[in-house]
Amino acid sequence: MRRILPWAAVAVLMLAVVVAGVLNPVRTASVRTDALGPDNGEAVVDYLGRARASIDDAEDETGAPRWALVSFGEPVDVDAVAESTGDLRVAQVLFRAPIDRVQTPLVPVAVSAHPEALHRAPAVAAARLYTRASGTDRSARIAAASADRITTECACVVGAVIRGTPTELRKTAADPRLRAVEALPADAVAGRFSVTPLLPEHVETVAPGPDDGEP
Numbered sequence: 001m002r003r004i005l006p007w008a009a010v011a012v013l014m015l016a017v018v019v020a021g022v023l024n025p026v027r028t029a030s031v032r033t034d035a036l037g038p039d040n041g042e043a044v045v046d047y048l049g050r051a052r053a054s055i056d057d058a059e060d061e062t063g064a065p066r067w068a069l070v071s072f073g074e075p076v077d078v079d080a081v082a083e084s085t086g087d088l089r090v091a092q093v094l095f096r097a098p099i100d101r102v103q104t105p106l107v108p109v110a111v112s113a114h115p116e117a118l119h120r121a122p123a124v125a126a127a128r129l130y131t132r133a134s135g136t137d138r139s140a141r142i143a144a145a146s147a148d149r150i151t152t153e154c155a156c157v158v159g160a161v162i163r164g165t166p167t168e169l170r171k172t173a174a175d176p177r178l179r180a181v182e183a184l185p186a187d188a189v190a191g192r193f194s195v196t197p198l199l200p201e202h203v204e205t206v207a208p209g210p211d212d213g214e215p
Contacts, residue, residue: 034188036069036161037196038206047198047206051182055173058166064186065163067091070172071198073179075155078118084175085162090118091190092161094197095125097146097154101213104146105129106158108195126150138215145215159197 038047058066070085075098081090095107107125111117129147132140150156164172166183173181180198201209 034184034193035196036067036182036184036193037071037159038198038202040206042206044198044202044204044206048180051180051198052173054183055166055169055181058169058183058186063165065165066169066183066186067188067190067193068162068164068169068181068183069159069195069197070162070178071159071180071182072157072177072200074177074200076157076177077153077155078121078157080155080177081157081160082118084177085160085172088168088172089113089163090160091163092195093118093121093125093157094159094161094195095122095150095156096158096199097149097156098200099142099145099149099213099215101210102142102145102215103208103211104142104215105132106197107146107150122150122153122156125156142215158199159195161195 038044055068072080072084075096076084078093081093090111093109093111095109097104107128109121109124109128111121126147129143129150132143162169162172169181169183172178179200184193198206
């Protein structure tokens with residue numbers, strides 16, 4: 001009996017683990033296979049070529065619109081976003097307050113089709129930054145300083161997600177304020193792709209800049 005009892009206990013434990021796994025299956029994470037924007041460490045010239053190819057090589061026969069990322073050469077305000085995108089649908093605006101030698105947070109704001117939604121986006125971005133109380137004292141000060149700048153309607157937009165046909169996207173890419181326009185395939189699903197803009201300070205390589213300044 002002394003030899004049997006340990007093995008019996010092990011068997012009971014294994015059975016309990018199996019039952020727990022059946023009753024509480026692990027949730028599978030949603031898979032994101034599409035991405036807009038450069039990869040970390042990617043050469044800027046390579047990304048610019050890749051972005052251009054995504055709209056130059058797109059097929060126009062079906063006229064199917066697709067999601068695209070526009071990255072600005074310099075931070076702009078929401079009025080410039082509206083001017084550069086024209087009648088195309090703007091679905092998301094990416095804010096990042098420029099502070100010398102400080103890595104400020106990127107704040108994406110979803111934008112509805114309502115005509116005033118784009119102009120309300122800065123207030124939404126600032127409110128999100130004001131509520132960031134976690135992290136270090138420095139990160140909290142950076143968030144507050146970023147919110148202050150966005151509240152004063154500074155030129156703080158570094159990118160936007162838009163939707164248009166390949167022809168429309170190629171026409172948009174001709175705007176000198178835009179540094180890059182990158183499109184996804186027509187079957188890409190909204191909310192199932194990641195977005196990382198090409199920041200103005202990325203000149204040669206996509207990499208974090210200095211972070212030793214005062215916010």
